[in-house]
Amino acid sequence: MSSTRGIDFWFAVGSTYTYLSVMRLPDIERDSGIAFRWRPFSVRQIMREMDNRHLQGKPKKYAYMWRDIARRAEMYGLTAIVPVPHPLQEFDLANRVAVLRAQEDWCAAYVRATYRRWFVDGQEPGSEPNLSASLREVGQDPARVLPLATGDEIGRLYEEATDEARTLGVFGSPTFAVGQELFWGDDRLEHAVMWHRHGRLDPAASAASKV
Amino acid sequence: MSSTRGIDFWFAVGSTYTYLSVMRLPDIERDSGIAFRWRPFSVRQIMREMDNRHLQGKPKKYAYMWRDIARRAEMYGLTAIVPVPHPLQEFDLANRVAVLRAQEDWCAAYVRATYRRWFVDGQEPGSEPNLSASLREVGQDPARVLPLATGDEIGRLYEEATDEARTLGVFGSPTFAVGQELFWGDDRLEHAVMWHRHGRLDPAASAASKV
Numbered sequence: 001m002s003s004t005r006g007i008d009f010w011f012a013v014g015s016t017y018t019y020l021s022v023m024r025l026p027d028i029e030r031d032s033g034i035a036f037r038w039r040p041f042s043v044r045q046i047m048r049e050m051d052n053r054h055l056q057g058k059p060k061k062y063a064y065m066w067r068d069i070a071r072r073a074e075m076y077g078l079t080a081i082v083p084v085p086h087p088l089q090e091f092d093l094a095n096r097v098a099v100l101r102a103q104e105d106w107c108a109a110y111v112r113a114t115y116r117r118w119f120v121d122g123q124e125p126g127s128e129p130n131l132s133a134s135l136r137e138v139g140q141d142p143a144r145v146l147p148l149a150t151g152d153e154i155g156r157l158y159e160e161a162t163d164e165a166r167t168l169g170v171f172g173s174p175t176f177a178v179g180q181e182l183f184w185g186d187d188r189l190e191h192a193v194m195w196h197r198h199g200r201l202d203p204a205a206s207a208a209s210k211v
Numbered sequence: 212m213s214s215t216r217g218i219d220f221w222f223a224v225g226s227t228y229t230y231l232s233v234m235r236l237p238d239i240e241r242d243s244g245i246a247f248r249w250r251p252f253s254v255r256q257i258m259r260e261m262d263n264r265h266l267q268g269k270p271k272k273y274a275y276m277w278r279d280i281a282r283r284a285e286m287y288g289l290t291a292i293v294p295v296p297h298p299l300q301e302f303d304l305a306n307r308v309a310v311l312r313a314q315e316d317w318c319a320a321y322v323r324a325t326y327r328r329w330f331v332d333g334q335e336p337g338s339e340p341n342l343s344a345s346l347r348e349v350g351q352d353p354a355r356v357l358p359l360a361t362g363d364e365i366g367r368l369y370e371e372a373t374d375e376a377r378t379l380g381v382f383g384s385p386t387f388a389v390g391q392e393l394f395w396g397d398d399r400l401e402h403a404v405m406w407h408r409h410g411r412l413d414p415a416a417s418a419a420s421k422v
Binding site: 063064 | 261262263264268269271272274275278279282283285286287288380382383393395398399402406411412413414
């Protein structure tokens, strides 16, 4: 536990549940006073190494995922017109732009913009028109950003971030890391905050949420 | 939504996360006033049909599961000495006994007894000494129960329960069903209760649990 270090928010644009975290984080950050460091990585690369099957091959589980997201989005006051196009055709490009923006410190704004277009307007991240519109929304020129995002330097940083995630033991998006302690899933976001504060999950918080 | 019908608790002895639900249910039932109907089924059969890979083949995800269970057990005030022996060698027998007991209306007591021996004492459900000790703990004679549990009638009921779960769209344990609305995972237990009460996930409850 540490109140001086923040929480690493490991995520990949293209993960569906990550939508909930991306949209909830501003409130969580404000209410908790904890800084979240946005860490885009290739969850697809790590899942491929683990030989994870695509959820689309499991229709019941896939249908459940959309329903679970829709119910929880409503609870959080978020719009989610599901199902959205999935999986992403331009997964890597969507995330390379996030890596570039992490370098340039506008990662969160781009990620939120591109997720909102995905879950509200049904436009895929990484593809047009979402890509350029999201860039312009955060004051960036696609003609400048896209060559950088597809270039070698961002490719190397993307790979390094994925290596770091793999070494830490991250296998899904979103994952919240409090030091070495990992919390996987939007439904573990509050757990990460508790751990950051108390070094354990708080029994009082559990009692408070009792039905 | 319906306050007159209860919630179906679909579960399989052998599922690790189900330990948390099994142990939490008495408090949840008391506090919510909702009746949970214990519905043992073969999640293994359904996962095989879905071609689900064993989590043991994914060491990072498997290690994470034990850690997640340990942290949450502590939050709920439960003892969990993990990892426990897993997967079960006698999965079907452990569940056939639950099916028999569901018929005879002592399902919950047996399931809790056998789970406690698993997560506290490290003894596998369905195998000795857990099996007979759990039966005796709930006042049953293993010499009477085991022939019934392994017999054709219980086999048929076990299969029928699994068919019903499959038809409903259940693909994992624990699953809480409020009518046709499914909530998968111990971490969705409170959601099932909210849905039962309000027919949706309650934004107020979300606000109350804010960090």
